[in-house]
Structures are given as structure tokens and as C-alpha cells.
Amino acid sequence: MREVKLSLFGFGNVGRSVARVLLEKEAFFRERYGLRFRVVSVADTTAVVWLPEGVDLREALIVKESFGRLSEWTNDYEVYNLSPVGAVGEIDADIVVDVTNDKNAHTWHLAALRDGKAVVTSNKPPLAFHYAELTEEAGRRGLPYMFEATVMAGTPVVGLLRDNLLGDSVEEIEAVLNATTTFILSRMEEGLDFEGALKRAQEMGIAERDPRGDVLGTDAGYKATILHCLAFHPITYGEARVRGIEGITLEDVRRAVERGNTVRLVAEVREGKVTVEPREIPGESPLAVESHENVAVIRTDLLGEMVIKGAGAGLRETASGVVSDIVKASLRLGG
Amino acid sequence: MREVKLSLFGFGNVGRSVARVLLEKEAFFRERYGLRFRVVSVADTTAVVWLPEGVDLREALIVKESFGRLSEWTNDYEVYNLSPVGAVGEIDADIVVDVTNDKNAHTWHLAALRDGKAVVTSNKPPLAFHYAELTEEAGRRGLPYMFEATVMAGTPVVGLLRDNLLGDSVEEIEAVLNATTTFILSRMEEGLDFEGALKRAQEMGIAERDPRGDVLGTDAGYKATILHCLAFHPITYGEARVRGIEGITLEDVRRAVERGNTVRLVAEVREGKVTVEPREIPGESPLAVESHENVAVIRTDLLGEMVIKGAGAGLRETASGVVSDIVKASLRLGG
Missing domain, CATH: 3.30.360.10 (Dihydrodipicolinate Reductase; domain 2)
Structure with a gap:
């Protein structure tokens, strides 16, 4: 069993759908790939909730769905007001997952890669404007930079x-x-x-x-x-x-x-x-x-x-691509 | 530039089509992947033609198409009468490519893997009868065992x-x-x-x-x-x-x-x-x-x-799958 630390940016419809799949299919990831995912942080535009031992995704979903924002979450958790670049620098993670629609996300994708972290993204503008820079940075460092869900949701045209x-x-x-x-x-x-x-x-x-x-x-x-x-x-x-x-x-x-x-x-x-x-x-x-x-x-x-x-399109259909990339990146990081 | 040594078994329609693609697209493989393929042996059911410095594929195609069998080839080349298992054991190669329809090919696929060689195959019975044994052997040794062309020719349903x-x-x-x-x-x-x-x-x-x-x-x-x-x-x-x-x-x-x-x-x-x-x-x-x-x-x-x-179906279409696997195996062996 290998544990992989995920730092999740974006907790809108797609981000929550990814969280639900990670919860639902825990046993599947363990049995099929020998992987366990520990989500060390969850962020929306209002806050970064960060717990090195692992955020409780069920609770995160309840907070977000009840209050509409993660900044309302106080109980037991450290809630930070960090920019994505700041958060990427602070948080120890194996894979940074971008399910935001931040048009400037390439800056923190690059920061993550320079920091030795793999990146999985469903966010299109970083690729559509900075493909060469991002994939070259990842290539130089031997890090997975994955973006299946940017085109055709989970239908694997990117992998193809x-x-x-x-x-x-x-x-x-x-x-x-x-x-x-x-x-x-x-x-x-x-x-x-x-x-x-x-x-x-x-x-x-x-x-x-x-x-x-x-x-x-x-x-x-x-x-x-x-x-x-x-x-x-x-x-x-x-x-x-x-x-x-x-x-x-x-x-x-x-x-x-x-x-x-x-x-x-x-x-x-x-x-x-x-x-x-x-x-x-x-x-x-x-x-x-x-x-x-x-x-x-x-x-x-x-x-x-x-x-x-x-x-x-579709939430589970998009989560399919994001989660497939998380598994793929984890397997590559592992060997 | 990395050189990858291929040992090609089978020189029927599919084998010759693979050889033609390797010749035609030499520049493509070099420029796109930094790969050069050296075919160290070519075998049909009549003979194994083996030259560690590399067999001339153009000449191999001419001999096969003129005489119908590689055993007619004498000029400058060593022509051996080896079984596939024997040939796999003798010949130093990075990848053994099986484009035969030998129903017992799993024996020499296993021999190749045990010998530290990757295997690429378009031959179905080894997979249809010995899938677990073959993929487990490859997994244990960290070697690519690739079979895209066994299903839907080069259409990448296996990779998918x-x-x-x-x-x-x-x-x-x-x-x-x-x-x-x-x-x-x-x-x-x-x-x-x-x-x-x-x-x-x-x-x-x-x-x-x-x-x-x-x-x-x-x-x-x-x-x-x-x-x-x-x-x-x-x-x-x-x-x-x-x-x-x-x-x-x-x-x-x-x-x-x-x-x-x-x-x-x-x-x-x-x-x-x-x-x-x-x-x-x-x-x-x-x-x-x-x-x-x-x-x-x-x-x-x-x-x-x-x-x-x-x-x-189709010769170039099947070669597409075999050659894609040869590239994929080469990239995995290299990194």
C-alpha cells in the first residue's frame, strides 16, 4: 500500500465530484492499484483548509454544501487565507490537483513543478496559453503533468x-x-x-x-x-x-x-x-x-x-478524467 | 539519440509491413523520440538471420519477396537454424517482436522476459491462453510486455x-x-x-x-x-x-x-x-x-x-499497433 498526498484546488461542482469519487472508490484504488489517497488540503476561492494528517472529505463536502464556502469551516481545522501560489509553496503534497477555472493557474502549476510536485488539471487556459512551458518544465524534472479532463471530459482523447x-x-x-x-x-x-x-x-x-x-x-x-x-x-x-x-x-x-x-x-x-x-x-x-x-x-x-x-461534459464524467490522471500520476511517481 | 536493438520474429505480411514502417519513418522516430532502431535479427519459419551490427532490412525485404524464404539469404549474413526459444536465448536484443502466429509463442515470450528483454506482440494465442503468467512475469521484472495489435489492429483499444x-x-x-x-x-x-x-x-x-x-x-x-x-x-x-x-x-x-x-x-x-x-x-x-x-x-x-x-485489419494498420508498442517499450526501457 502506498499513500499519495493530494492538494486539491477548486471545490466547485467538479472538485466536489472528484472528492466524492475519491471517497466512494477508496477500496477500488486500494485493491486495484495498492494506492491510498490522503487529501492534505482543500481550497476554494474563500479559503485553504489544510491538515497534514488529512482533511475529512465528507466534512468538507458538508461544509461547502451547507455554507457555500470553505471559509465557514473552523471546527478542528486550520483555515488559511493563502493564494494558490502561496499554498502550493507551503503545503507538502505529491500531487497538486487543479479543478479551478483560474486563468492564471499556470503560475502555480509551474511553482508546483519547480517544487517537485506532480500536477493534474482539468483547467484549460494554462494548457491553451502555456503548453510548451508547462510540459517542458515537467519533462525536465521527470514529473507527471496530466490534463486528460481538459478535452472531452474523461473520454481519454488526451491519453490516446x-x-x-x-x-x-x-x-x-x-x-x-x-x-x-x-x-x-x-x-x-x-x-x-x-x-x-x-x-x-x-x-x-x-x-x-x-x-x-x-x-x-x-x-x-x-x-x-x-x-x-x-x-x-x-x-x-x-x-x-x-x-x-x-x-x-x-x-x-x-x-x-x-x-x-x-x-x-x-x-x-x-x-x-x-x-x-x-x-x-x-x-x-x-x-x-x-x-x-x-x-x-x-x-x-x-x-x-x-x-x-x-x-x-458532466460532473462524474469530468471527475473520471481527473481521477484517472491522479491514479496515473501516482503510479508514475511510484515507479 | 538512443539506440534500441530489436529482434524480429515473423516476416510474413505483418512482419514485412513493420519492417517497411521502421525504414520509412526512421527520421520521424529520431526527431520525435530520439530513438534509433537497430534490427539485429529477422526470422521466418525457415531461418534466423542475425547480425549484431544490424540486419539490412531493405535487403531482407528483397530476399523474402524474391525467394519466399529467408533461408535463401547467404550473402554476407549468418543464417541460423534456431528455434525461437534458442534464438531468443542467443541473440542480444532489447525488445523481442513477435509478429508470427506461433500458437506456442508464450514459451519464448517467457524466455525473453526471464532474459531481461521486453516483448511486443501482435500474436493473440499467447495472451488468450497465458495472460496472467506473461503479464505477471513482465511485472515482476519491470519489463514492458505490449500487445496493442492483438485487438483491433492499431486502433488503440488495448492502450485505452x-x-x-x-x-x-x-x-x-x-x-x-x-x-x-x-x-x-x-x-x-x-x-x-x-x-x-x-x-x-x-x-x-x-x-x-x-x-x-x-x-x-x-x-x-x-x-x-x-x-x-x-x-x-x-x-x-x-x-x-x-x-x-x-x-x-x-x-x-x-x-x-x-x-x-x-x-x-x-x-x-x-x-x-x-x-x-x-x-x-x-x-x-x-x-x-x-x-x-x-x-x-x-x-x-x-x-x-x-x-x-x-x-x-490491414497490414499498415496492424503495423501501426506493433510500431507504437515498439516506441512505447523503448521509451519505458529508457526512462
Whole structure:
């Protein structure tokens, strides 16, 4: 049995879902991998709760769900007001887990790596803007830097491109990487206009209150940028050409359906070229996904065309990717 | 630049395809991974050609394609009449590559591992009958034992189940794992009877002269057994319940098509239970693949349902899996 110390940053929906999986599947991790996870700190934007002997995750979940913030937690615990960089420096951990949406998280990812800690993240901007710096720092130090959940939630497209197909040269990836836009476009196919479909998505918790990241294509653009870094060479989001679905009218969608087609926000990734834009695609194309599914069609020189399809959103589905990376990083650290 | 010594067993269609990829992509392996491969031996059933300084693969391909057997090769090379076990013992190599269809290859896989050599194989019976023994031996010695190309050619379903989804518990896999039966069933949908469809497959080189391994479901059964070992726990082929497509009539296929369905040889893998049998499936099911595609639908507790689809046969497609494993094993040996 090997114990691995985790420092968890972010305790929103995804962070709590990761915590629940770590609790639920304790026996599974022990029996299958000989691993026990000790969560030495949990942080949200209000506080860092830190206990070297291990934070009680059940209690953390109750506090957060009852009071909405970890800063309300006093009983028996040291509650600190540390910045993430400060916390990363202070807290002794094997793996720093970033499930925040901190746009500047690359600073504390780098701090963690320089401090000898592995990093697991579901947070996209660090990768979309600082891929080369982060992966090179990790490579130099022989530390795992893992980001499965940044693209297609837990559906392992990152692992597939990073650790498989190693003899193949990727020629092109076409993908649908944002589930919110698929939801909106599907509702438009049923006759709702863009505003109505967006409102429905927000009511169901599928779109955020500020839906711009999804609707304008930024989220898909981040993910497509990360796929480019994996398949070809590191670039940054600034090099991607991104157009969202905000200009799509009910009429556009209706005409596509009449032709047996469907409109989806499609990412096309070729060497040196990333494009995200709404495209009309045949109804029988592998890109014509529904619901919260994402898909990537990968074309290579040896294998030809392959398809990976699965959940691209959802809390347990995202936790799947984060937790898989935590196990993978733990196994690599161990031997 | 790190040099990795390969000992190649099997110089049939797949072996020669691997050799061609190693030649073609020399610069790619050097630039992308800092790896250079030196093939120290090449063997077919007639001879082992062994040169510690490295065999000229171009010449090996010419000899094999001109004379049909490596034993005709004399010029400058030492040609040995060694059994695989003998050859594994004699030849100094980092990785033993098995692209034969030797049913008893597990004996020399074990010999290689005991000798400190990594093993890469596309040969299914060793895994389908001796999974536990082989992977445990490799585990004890910290050696890579890789078998991506045994299931779905280079489509990385093995890597996906082995090194990804590590936090998920697999609940079920449904898959179409044999392309020859898909070809035969597709031709029957066009009106050819079983015998005619099989003959067509043989003429096109899709089915072997002795087609029993494909038609009776053995090949799919081996692969499904390997998937079970990966997703759950080691079993052997003897525990799989396998029925082939030999009893499917033109009438069965016609009735399925009338209902909007299609007949495919489907593998179902659940914990402790492997079934391979022809099933009628809806035309829109992800299992309704065509041509040389294979597909696996994987259901897990966290991620839900995911699909991986891609080539399940073909020479370059199979070489893709073998070469990816050679790179992966080389990287692991090096670091």
C-alpha cells in the first residue's frame, strides 16, 4: 500500500465530484492499484483548509454544501487565507490537483513543478496559453503533468494522443468538443430560436450564467489548441481561428435539416492550423453527435481514420478524467 | 539519440509491413523520440538471420519477396537454424517482436522476459491462453510486455483500457472485433450466399485459405478474452462462449435487413463472462460497422458509454499497433 498526498484546488461542482469519487472508490484504488489517497488540503476561492494528517472529505463536502464556502469551516481545522501560489509553496503534497477555472493557474502549476510536485488539471487556459512551458518544465524534472479532463471530459482523447499511436503521424483531427453548443443547436433543430435554446440550456445548468465561453467558441478553441499541441507541436490559443454559434439563425438550422444535415460547432486541427466554426455536416457523419457527447475523428498515416466518442461534459464524467490522471500520476511517481 | 536493438520474429505480411514502417519513418522516430532502431535479427519459419551490427532490412525485404524464404539469404549474413526459444536465448536484443502466429509463442515470450528483454506482440494465442503468467512475469521484472495489435489492429483499444480510464470500473464492453466476418455478412446483405461471400473474401485476401479462425469466431474469441483480461481479471479462452457465423443463412440476413437491422459477429464482455456470437443489431447502433472497421462500446461507472472505432485489419494498420508498442517499450526501457 502506498499513500499519495493530494492538494486539491477548486471545490466547485467538479472538485466536489472528484472528492466524492475519491471517497466512494477508496477500496477500488486500494485493491486495484495498492494506492491510498490522503487529501492534505482543500481550497476554494474563500479559503485553504489544510491538515497534514488529512482533511475529512465528507466534512468538507458538508461544509461547502451547507455554507457555500470553505471559509465557514473552523471546527478542528486550520483555515488559511493563502493564494494558490502561496499554498502550493507551503503545503507538502505529491500531487497538486487543479479543478479551478483560474486563468492564471499556470503560475502555480509551474511553482508546483519547480517544487517537485506532480500536477493534474482539468483547467484549460494554462494548457491553451502555456503548453510548451508547462510540459517542458515537467519533462525536465521527470514529473507527471496530466490534463486528460481538459478535452472531452474523461473520454481519454488526451491519453490516446499522448501515449498511443506513437508510430503514427497525425494528419488531421476533426472534432466536436463543446456540449453546450450541441445542446443549443439540437434545440434549434426542434424549433426554438437561439435565445430560447440558450435560456433552456441555462435553466438546465448546461450553459453557465455567462455563456460566452461556450457560445463564442472559446471553450472549443482552447480544447482544439490543446489537441494541436498533442498531435503536432505546441501553439497557443492566439493562433487558433475561432468563430462561435452566436450568428446561427433558426433558418440556417432549418435549411440544414431539410438537406439531411445538421449544424455543429466543429474543430479542425491540422499542423499549424486550428479552426473552430459552425459547420453543416451530414446527418450520418461521426461528427453529428447529440446530447453531451463529444467526438474526435483522427486521421493518421498508418492507421487511417479512427473515432473516439464519449461524454464531453458532466460532473462524474469530468471527475473520471481527473481521477484517472491522479491514479496515473501516482503510479508514475511510484515507479 | 538512443539506440534500441530489436529482434524480429515473423516476416510474413505483418512482419514485412513493420519492417517497411521502421525504414520509412526512421527520421520521424529520431526527431520525435530520439530513438534509433537497430534490427539485429529477422526470422521466418525457415531461418534466423542475425547480425549484431544490424540486419539490412531493405535487403531482407528483397530476399523474402524474391525467394519466399529467408533461408535463401547467404550473402554476407549468418543464417541460423534456431528455434525461437534458442534464438531468443542467443541473440542480444532489447525488445523481442513477435509478429508470427506461433500458437506456442508464450514459451519464448517467457524466455525473453526471464532474459531481461521486453516483448511486443501482435500474436493473440499467447495472451488468450497465458495472460496472467506473461503479464505477471513482465511485472515482476519491470519489463514492458505490449500487445496493442492483438485487438483491433492499431486502433488503440488495448492502450485505452490498460493505461487510461484508471479511475473507472468497466461494466461491459460490446464489440465487433473481426473484420472478415463483417465482410462476409455485408456481402450476404447484397445477396451473395455464405459460400459465395466467403469465396469473395478469400479471393480478395481478406479471409485466409483456411478461414475457420475467422468464421468460427475463434479470432474474435481470442480478442474478447484479451479485452476481459484488461478490463476485469485474467481468464483464458477456454472460459469464453464462442459461436461463429457459419450457421447464418441468406434468409437470416435478409430478414434482419427488412427490419432495418444488420447481423454482425458481436463480442460481449462482462466480468467473468465472455460471449461471441452473431447478433441482429439496429442499423444505427455503433456496432453496425462496415468494411475493415472494428468497434468497441465501453460502459463504465463514471464515464458512462464511450466508443472507439477504427481499422481492425490491414497490414499498415496492424503495423501501426506493433510500431507504437515498439516506441512505447523503448521509451519505458529508457526512462
